[in-house]
Amino acid sequence: xxxxxxxxxxxxxxxxxxxxxxxxxxxxxxxxxxxxxxxxxxxxxxxxxxxxxxxxxxxxxxxxxxxxxxxxxxxxxxxxxxxxxxxxxxxxxxxxxxxxxxxxxxxxxxxxxxxxxxxxxxxxxxxxxxxxxxxxxxxxxxxxxxxxxxxxxxxxxxxxxxxxxxxxxxxxxxxxxxxxxxxxxxxxxxxxxxxxxxxxxxxxxxxxxxxxxxxxxxxxxxxxxxxxxxxxxxxxxxx
Amino acid sequence: xxxxxxxxxxxxxxxxxxxxxxxxxxxxxxxxxxxxxxxxxxxxxxxxxxxxxxxxxxxxxxxxxxxxxxxxxxxxxxxxxxxxxxxxxxxxxxxxxxxxxxxxxxxxxxxxxxxxxxxxxxxxxxxxxxxxxxxxxxxxxxxxxxxxxxxxxxxxxxxxxxxxxxxxxxxxxxxxxxxxxxxxxxxxxxxxxxxxxxxxxxxxxxxxxxxxxxxxxxxxxxxxxxxxxxxxxxxxxxx
DNA sequence: GTCTATACAATGATAGAC
DNA sequence: GTCTATCATTGTATAGAC
Numbered sequence: 001x002x003x004x005x006x007x008x009x010x011x012x013x014x015x016x017x018x019x020x021x022x023x024x025x026x027x028x029x030x031x032x033x034x035x036x037x038x039x040x041x042x043x044x045x046x047x048x049x050x051x052x053x054x055x056x057x058x059x060x061x062x063x064x065x066x067x068x069x070x071x072x073x074x075x076x077x078x079x080x081x082x083x084x085x086x087x088x089x090x091x092x093x094x095x096x097x098x099x100x101x102x103x104x105x106x107x108x109x110x111x112x113x114x115x116x117x118x119x120x121x122x123x124x125x126x127x128x129x130x131x132x133x134x135x136x137x138x139x140x141x142x143x144x145x146x147x148x149x150x151x152x153x154x155x156x157x158x159x160x161x162x163x164x165x166x167x168x169x170x171x172x173x174x175x176x177x178x179x180x181x182x183x184x185x186x187x188x189x190x191x192x193x194x195x196x197x198x199x200x201x202x203x204x205x206x207x208x209x210x211x212x213x214x215x216x217x218x219x220x221x222x223x224x225x226x227x228x229x230x231x232x233x234x235x236x237x238x239x
Numbered sequence: 240x241x242x243x244x245x246x247x248x249x250x251x252x253x254x255x256x257x258x259x260x261x262x263x264x265x266x267x268x269x270x271x272x273x274x275x276x277x278x279x280x281x282x283x284x285x286x287x288x289x290x291x292x293x294x295x296x297x298x299x300x301x302x303x304x305x306x307x308x309x310x311x312x313x314x315x316x317x318x319x320x321x322x323x324x325x326x327x328x329x330x331x332x333x334x335x336x337x338x339x340x341x342x343x344x345x346x347x348x349x350x351x352x353x354x355x356x357x358x359x360x361x362x363x364x365x366x367x368x369x370x371x372x373x374x375x376x377x378x379x380x381x382x383x384x385x386x387x388x389x390x391x392x393x394x395x396x397x398x399x400x401x402x403x404x405x406x407x408x409x410x411x412x413x414x415x416x417x418x419x420x421x422x423x424x425x426x427x428x429x430x431x432x433x434x435x436x437x438x439x440x441x442x443x444x445x446x447x448x449x450x451x452x453x454x455x456x457x458x459x460x461x462x463x464x465x466x467x468x469x470x471x472x473x474x475x476x477x478x
Numbered sequence: 479g480t481c482t483a484t485a486c487a488a489t490g491a492t493a494g495a496c
Numbered sequence: 497g498t499c500t501a502t503c504a505t506t507g508t509a510t511a512g513a514c
Contacts, residue, residue, distance in 0.1 A: 035498090052292075058490095067500090069491085193428035193432045196431025196434060220456065220458045224455055297505090306481060307483090308483085312480075
């Protein structure tokens with residue numbers, strides 16, 4: 001009973017939160033945005049350090065120097081706050097990815113598979129070490145959130161950024177010279193490897209890890225394409 | 240109606256309880272084991288359906304028809320209960336993996352890389368569709384748990400099953416004909432892809448998904464080994 | 479040893495005054 | 497928009513019955 005109410009409110013706040021991305025509706029006063037922002041920053045840091053469950057709203061509001069009720073007023077619920085923390089970072093991440101991909105495609109079409117994968121992988125590994133406050137690793141957050149709230153949060157994120165995935169699938173298929181139809185599963189393998197890796201990569205390993213993962217993913221994608229489309233890819237592979 | 244279900248579950252868990260415990264510690268009465276087991280089963284089902292955070296101890300104890308305090312008495316805390324739910328399944332999983340790997344190594348040494356990866360991947364995908372009660376997918380649990388409790392639970396699990404990973408790393412290195420030193424990172428890529436995939440694989444896709452992931456992983460591992468050890472692997476690759 | 483009833487501090491959320 | 501006061505619910509601890 002109570003659960004349905006919470007779920008409803010979370011959904012509502014997710015829907016409402018989309019207007020924040022739109023500059024036209026951003027009419028709030030500076031003081032309000034400052035409170036919103038301060039809650040978001042503090043929450044991200046505490047979540048990364050302690051986990052979602054262990055972090056209380058009272059900790060967040062005390063450290064952010066705002067009232068306890070403010071978090072519910074601005075974000076609706078604790079779950080919605082978690083989602084908001086994610087969306088801010090994932091918006092950055094996917095913007096960065098798309099910008100790099102566009103640069104790659106402008107340089108040469110069809111592109112090199114390595115370059116496409118680098119545009120996808122490198123920003124993610126950078127994000128995992130840069131953000132989340134003082135050296136905290138952001139991507140532990142993603143895995144943590146995934147766990148707690150799996151169906152809802154994962155579904156929301158996947159739906160919201162599906163166009164990014166589709167764009168990259170197209171680019172990969174052009175690089176491989178095959179149809180993008182059967183590519184989705186292999187891209188999921190790559191996403192899994194990337195996500196898992198992000199949770200444990202340190203700042204000084206980013207370059208090395210990115211190169212290893214790009215190589216690993218390229219080999220897997222090329223071989224799988226070779227399986228789906230033997231005659232076309234074979235000669236390309238030999239050449 | 241509910242009473243028959245409870246009675247049935249009680250009988251089943253009494254029967255099952257005999258194999259699950261270490262014989263040395265098996266001094267408990269059957270009635271006690273039944274309570275422990277019933278808590279574990281009910282918790283697993285509810286965790287998979289609702290997530291860890293959303294599931295309350297009162298829900299579990301009510302549905303399992305045991306007292307609220309029983310869960311703390313038998314497992315210590317909610318977090319420890321979560322860990323216990325995992326260990327039961329992961330013990331099965333890794334036993335299955337090691338048994339299959341041993342069969343592969345007995346058949347031929349050095350083994351085929353595909354066979355080694357199949358021994359690692361296939362049981363996991365099977366588990367993700369079989370267990371967790373009524374068609375629930377167990378591996379959503381793993382991702383969920385990762386999230387909530389990341390440092391502690393992930394660390395515990397990784398430490399506890401590190402020997403399994405080492406055994407597989409050895410087998411892979413023998414199949415590739417290279418040193419196992421630089422293999423760990425590529426195996427992590429594979430684990431990430433596997434974990435991510437398990438969360439979304441349906442019962443009827445297991446065979447197809449397993450084949451695709453094995454192929455993907457083999458290609459990635461072979462190419463990475465080729466990078467680390469050019470001259471040795473090159474001719475093997477051509478041959 | 480196992481189980482039960484009960485109590486407790488802390489949490490997320492809310493209502494209403496300002 | 498913000499705050500104070502308050503609520504129901506949570507995980508956990510304990511005392512005592514079988």
